[in-house]
Amino acid sequence: MARAFLDDNFLLRSKTAERLFHEVAAIQPIIDYHTHLPPEEVAENKRWDNISSLWLGEDHYKWRAMRANGIPESHITGDASPREKFEAWARTIPFTVGNPLFHWTHLELRRCFGISTLLNPDTAEEIWNEANERLQDDNFCAQGLLQKFNVDTVGTTDDPSDSLSHHEACASLGITTKVYPTFRPDKAFMVDRPHILNPFCKALGEQCDIEIKSLDQLIQALRRRHDDFHAAGCRLSDHGMPYCPIQPCQEEEASQIFQRALTGCAATSSETDGFSYYLMQQLGRWNNERDWTMQLHLAPVRNPNTRFFEKIGPDSGFDTIGDWPQGERLLQFLDGLHQRDSLPKTILYNLNPRDNALFASACGSFQEGPTPSRIQWGSAWWYNDTLKGMTDHLQTLASIGLLSRFVGMLTDSRSFLSYPRHEYFRRLLCNLIAEDVENGEIPDDQDFLDSLIRNICYENARSYLALPHHV
CATH class of the missing domain: 3.20.20.140 (Metal-dependent hydrolases)
Known part of the structure; x- marks a missing residue:
């Protein structure tokens, strides 16, 4: 029987992987030491009028996929309305299967907006309205997302x-x-x-x-x-x-x-x-x-x-x-x-x-x-x-x-919605380590494994970079 898309154990293919992710990796803070986020948007606690300005405004990954899907430049970087650009992305996303954009898009909808509906031309209007309503929440702002x-x-x-x-x-x-x-x-x-x-x-x-x-x-x-x-x-x-x-x-x-x-x-x-x-x-x-x-x-x-x-x-x-x-x-x-x-x-x-x-x-x-x-x-x-x-x-x-x-x-992102990518990485990491455990190639020692995952997700960067608030 096929697993549900993006279920709680997405990418986790064993009980060991599930435990490592849910009990260890998922709760680690994020040190995002290389981004292209505008500091003025954090300082001003930026809010967004619509999902297009937040989601599509500076995302050249999405722009590249839209061009490959035959979307005219007017609906990518041109003067089409935000709604028209969002609908163009909705027409594109079903064709991104196999590209991380397909997973990233739906993880971002779920984690940032609480929307589990798949994005496509038929659901575009529903998601546009629901996401824009969420943007009115008090904590849906730059500092709130961080x-x-x-x-x-x-x-x-x-x-x-x-x-x-x-x-x-x-x-x-x-x-x-x-x-x-x-x-x-x-x-x-x-x-x-x-x-x-x-x-x-x-x-x-x-x-x-x-x-x-x-x-x-x-x-x-x-x-x-x-x-x-x-x-x-x-x-x-x-x-x-x-x-x-x-x-x-x-x-x-x-x-x-x-x-x-x-x-x-x-x-x-x-x-x-x-x-x-x-x-x-x-x-x-x-x-x-x-x-x-x-x-x-x-x-x-x-x-x-x-x-x-x-x-x-x-x-x-x-x-x-x-x-x-x-x-x-x-x-x-x-x-x-x-x-x-x-x-x-x-x-x-x-x-x-x-x-x-x-x-x-x-x-x-x-x-x-x-x-x-x-x-x-x-x-x-x-x-x-x-x-x-x-x-x-x-x-x-x-x-x-x-x-x-x-x-x-x-x-390495320009978007405040990109933080589910850390979850994506952590799920993959936990599954890879768990596969070696299941195969007898790494000891099934909980303290040892927990330390390994915790270090890669947070502690190594904290120690290595020696940022002012960590020393």
């Missing part, structure tokens, strides 16, 4: 030129969820794109009351913002790159590259690699001095669709997986920092799943006490954030590294 899902920590993603006033406001609210910035200086590396670099330097200079006209002034401004972020509770940096930079570059050469970029002269690929290497050496040293964690997100291809990039802009659902070789560059980059005693705690994320074993094994080449698993292979990211992708990740990590020391799941 509290509902027991979110201990949110790490936002922030440019060094961004104001930290919203984080300061969050800190003054006295809410149980701590909201910390993450230092993401990607635009500082864009000497090959002066049209992005120069406005960034102007904005960064305004934050620091410095007119940036030289490399020394850029470094001074970045260091000052690093100080400011640290004071605001930041303990992580984040860097998105096709691959790690390894071209040696001394200060004089980096200065010349930067000066040319300030005049509008774009750097070559080799010059950009060298300049990026120079900057990352500085940032790695600062992070290491302050016991920050450096995150490296490697191998996305950004904006491959020129026509839609020019029409809609970045982060609109067109980015994809890159196929650059990663191994040699990654090892040289980590070794360069390690030779200078400047390699901080690091979390590596690969977008191309072919690199799973490579990344898992590369971490082991630079482990060093006293921090357990100082170099982490991060959570299955983006196109790997699926049942298969997470299973492959966990099994590869267990085979090559130390699964027991893994810092766990994150949403």
Whole structure:
């Protein structure tokens, strides 16, 4: 007899899995240390007029699926009404079977809105009305959702030129969820794109009351913002790159590259690699001095669709997986920092799943006490954030590294409705561990198993990241 869809024991295929999830994993707080949630929406305790603005407004996963289903752009990012966009998503969702969006969508309806009806064109009006009615509840707001899902920590993603006033406001609210910035200086590396670099330097200079006209002034401004972020509770940096930079570059050469970029002269690929290497050496040293964690997100291809990039802009659902070789560059980059005693705690994320074993094994080449698993292979990211992708990740990590020391799941999301994804991961994790128990490959020792699950879901991240409210 077929099991009910999304029942209480969804993804849990044994009594051991059920106990581990319901009694251990489900009750752990969430440390969502890498998100794209807007801090101003937490500070202002944002509310939403309708489910479309909350659910579809910034979700490029859904946008991508809608395009694949033949939905016109007017009903995705265009000027169709919120109701029309919701109905377009309702027409799409039945075709997402096998894609995590099918599970995520219905988990979010159940956990966030209390709606168990399957979304499709026939039920769209009923769900639209019921969800919008729920949005009127007093606790259906940004802070209320964080509290509902027991979110201990949110790490936002922030440019060094961004104001930290919203984080300061969050800190003054006295809410149980701590909201910390993450230092993401990607635009500082864009000497090959002066049209992005120069406005960034102007904005960064305004934050620091410095007119940036030289490399020394850029470094001074970045260091000052690093100080400011640290004071605001930041303990992580984040860097998105096709691959790690390894071209040696001394200060004089980096200065010349930067000066040319300030005049509008774009750097070559080799010059950009060298300049990026120079900057990352500085940032790695600062992070290491302050016991920050450096995150490296490697191998996305950004904006491959020129026509839609020019029409809609970045982060609109067109980015994809890159196929650059990663191994040699990654090892040289980590070794360069390690030779200078400047390699901080690091979390590596690969977008191309072919690199799973490579990344898992590369971490082991630079482990060093006293921090357990100082170099982490991060959570299955983006196109790997699926049942298969997470299973492959966990099994590869267990085979090559130390699964027991893994810092766990994150949403990497722009939506306050994404927290059921932690439940999704935890159910999968408990089932995988339980399968090994049932097969006699892991001892059936309750204390041992409970500690393993508790650590992966919460305690490892708490200990590893050493966030201000945890130390």
